[in-house]
Amino acid sequence: MGDLLDLLAVWMPRQRWYGTKGRDPQLTLVADWPLDDADAQLLLVRDDVVQPAIVYQVPVAVRDEGSVLPGSLIGPAAEGQVWADATTDDAFTAALYSWVTVGGEVGEAQNGFIGIALASPEQRPATKVTARVLSGEQSNTSLIFRPDEGDEGAPVICKLFRQVNPGINPDVELQSALAAGGAAFVPAAIGEVRGSWITPEGVPVSGSLAFAQEFFEGVEDAWRVALDAAAAADDFAARAYALGASVAGMHVALAEQFPTVEPDAADRAAVVGAWERRLAIALSEVPQLEPYADRIREVYAVAAEAAWPxxxxxxxxxxxxxxLHTPRNGWVLLDFEGEPLRPIHERLKPDVAVRDVAGMLRSFDYVSGAVADDDGAAVRAWVIAAQQAFLQGYAETAGRAPDDHDPLLAAFELDKAVYEAIYETRNRPDWVGIPLAAIGRLAPLG
Incomplete structure (x- = not known):
C-alpha cells in the first residue's frame, strides 16, 4: 500500500477536487475497503499537509495497461497493469449505482459502509444504466446514470464526496429532509452511501460518502438563464420573484424540520468574528480594499447591534x-454542502437565513460584470430590477424579508463581496473588479 500512497501523492494534486494546491501531500491510509464485486478498493486517505488534516475518498482499481482513460491513470501496479481512478470504471460505477438504488453493505459495523436506498415508488430509478463522470466538477466527483435503451426508469446523478468528514454531510441531510417533506424545489432523493471508520487517533466515526438524486435532463442553471436574459435585455422580474419564493420556501421548510435557536452573544460574536477574519485576509491579499477598511468595519458594527432573527x-x-430551471418543478435548489472554505463544523450549525439571501443578491450582481465589462447602465438596471423582484418574492412567501436598508443584509452582502475579492484575486484576477465595485456601493466612502 505504501507504493500506492506514493503514486497518489503525485496524482491527487493534479485533480480538481484536491483542496491544497501547490503543496506536496502527506498521506496516510485511514480505511481500505475491498470491493470484490467490482474488483476494486475504496480508500480513505488522510492528508496532513494542512491542519486540520483532510480525509479524501479515493476509489481505485487495478486494470490492464491501455484500458484506462488517461485522466484516470494513477500509476503502475503489477506487470502489464496500472492503478486507476475507479470513478471511470464500469464495474465500480455499477456497484455504486446498486448501493444507492438497492442498498448493500461492505465491511464491518465500525469499518465499512452501507448503501441506503431512499427513492419513493414514484421516483423509480432505471435498472440498466450507463454512467458518465460529469465534467467541470470541482470539490467532488459526480456521475450521471442514464437509462439504457428500452429502460423507462429515471436518470440519476450521484455525487461522490471527495473530502469526507464525520457526520452526515449537510447536502445529504438537508436535501433528503426537504425531499421527504414533499418539497418540489429540490430534486428527489434516490439514495446515499454512509461509511464508518476508525481515525488514526483510534476514534470510531461515521460520515457521508455519496448521495444520489433525481437528474433533470437538458435543463440550464439559473446563472445561464439569467445571463442570457440580461444579454438580451429580457424582463426577468417574474422569474426572479419565483426564485425568491423558492428560497423562502426552503427557509420556511428548514425551520419547520430542524431546530431553531435565538442567537446569543456568543452566536453573534462568532459571525462577526468570521466577518473580521475574512476582512483581515482580504486586506493582506487585495490591497485595493484598504481605503474601504474602516467603512466596512462600520457596516459590520451596525449589523452586530441590530435585531437578529x-x-x-x-x-x-x-x-x-x-x-436549475425545470419545466415541471420550476426553480430547483441544489448543493446544500455550504460554502467550501468554511469549516464543516460551522456549516452544520444553525445560521442566519439572510446569508442565503445575500448570496443570491451577489450572484445577480455578477451578471452585470459578466455581460458588460463597463458595468453598463442598462445591465445595471436589469440587475437592480431582478434583485428587487427576488426580495419581493421572498417576502411574500416567508412573511418577512430584509430590504435594501436592513443592516444585517448589508453586512452579509459585504462579507460575501469580501470573500469574492479574495477568491478572484487568487483564481481569476481579471474578475476582481466585480466584487470591488460592489464593495464601493455597499460601503461607500465619504
Missing part, C-alpha cells in the same frame, strides 16, 4: 449556479 439551518452557499 432566530438561527436556523440554511443552504450556506446559495448563488445562481446552485439553481
Amino acid at each position: 432566530k438561527l436556523q439551518r440554511v443552504h450556506g452557499d446559495l448563488h445562481l449556479g446552485q439553481v
Whole structure:
C-alpha cells in the first residue's frame, strides 16, 4: 500500500477536487475497503499537509495497461497493469449505482459502509444504466446514470464526496429532509452511501460518502438563464420573484424540520468574528480594499447591534449556479454542502437565513460584470430590477424579508463581496473588479 500512497501523492494534486494546491501531500491510509464485486478498493486517505488534516475518498482499481482513460491513470501496479481512478470504471460505477438504488453493505459495523436506498415508488430509478463522470466538477466527483435503451426508469446523478468528514454531510441531510417533506424545489432523493471508520487517533466515526438524486435532463442553471436574459435585455422580474419564493420556501421548510435557536452573544460574536477574519485576509491579499477598511468595519458594527432573527439551518452557499430551471418543478435548489472554505463544523450549525439571501443578491450582481465589462447602465438596471423582484418574492412567501436598508443584509452582502475579492484575486484576477465595485456601493466612502 505504501507504493500506492506514493503514486497518489503525485496524482491527487493534479485533480480538481484536491483542496491544497501547490503543496506536496502527506498521506496516510485511514480505511481500505475491498470491493470484490467490482474488483476494486475504496480508500480513505488522510492528508496532513494542512491542519486540520483532510480525509479524501479515493476509489481505485487495478486494470490492464491501455484500458484506462488517461485522466484516470494513477500509476503502475503489477506487470502489464496500472492503478486507476475507479470513478471511470464500469464495474465500480455499477456497484455504486446498486448501493444507492438497492442498498448493500461492505465491511464491518465500525469499518465499512452501507448503501441506503431512499427513492419513493414514484421516483423509480432505471435498472440498466450507463454512467458518465460529469465534467467541470470541482470539490467532488459526480456521475450521471442514464437509462439504457428500452429502460423507462429515471436518470440519476450521484455525487461522490471527495473530502469526507464525520457526520452526515449537510447536502445529504438537508436535501433528503426537504425531499421527504414533499418539497418540489429540490430534486428527489434516490439514495446515499454512509461509511464508518476508525481515525488514526483510534476514534470510531461515521460520515457521508455519496448521495444520489433525481437528474433533470437538458435543463440550464439559473446563472445561464439569467445571463442570457440580461444579454438580451429580457424582463426577468417574474422569474426572479419565483426564485425568491423558492428560497423562502426552503427557509420556511428548514425551520419547520430542524431546530431553531435565538442567537446569543456568543452566536453573534462568532459571525462577526468570521466577518473580521475574512476582512483581515482580504486586506493582506487585495490591497485595493484598504481605503474601504474602516467603512466596512462600520457596516459590520451596525449589523452586530441590530435585531437578529432566530438561527436556523440554511443552504450556506446559495448563488445562481446552485439553481436549475425545470419545466415541471420550476426553480430547483441544489448543493446544500455550504460554502467550501468554511469549516464543516460551522456549516452544520444553525445560521442566519439572510446569508442565503445575500448570496443570491451577489450572484445577480455578477451578471452585470459578466455581460458588460463597463458595468453598463442598462445591465445595471436589469440587475437592480431582478434583485428587487427576488426580495419581493421572498417576502411574500416567508412573511418577512430584509430590504435594501436592513443592516444585517448589508453586512452579509459585504462579507460575501469580501470573500469574492479574495477568491478572484487568487483564481481569476481579471474578475476582481466585480466584487470591488460592489464593495464601493455597499460601503461607500465619504
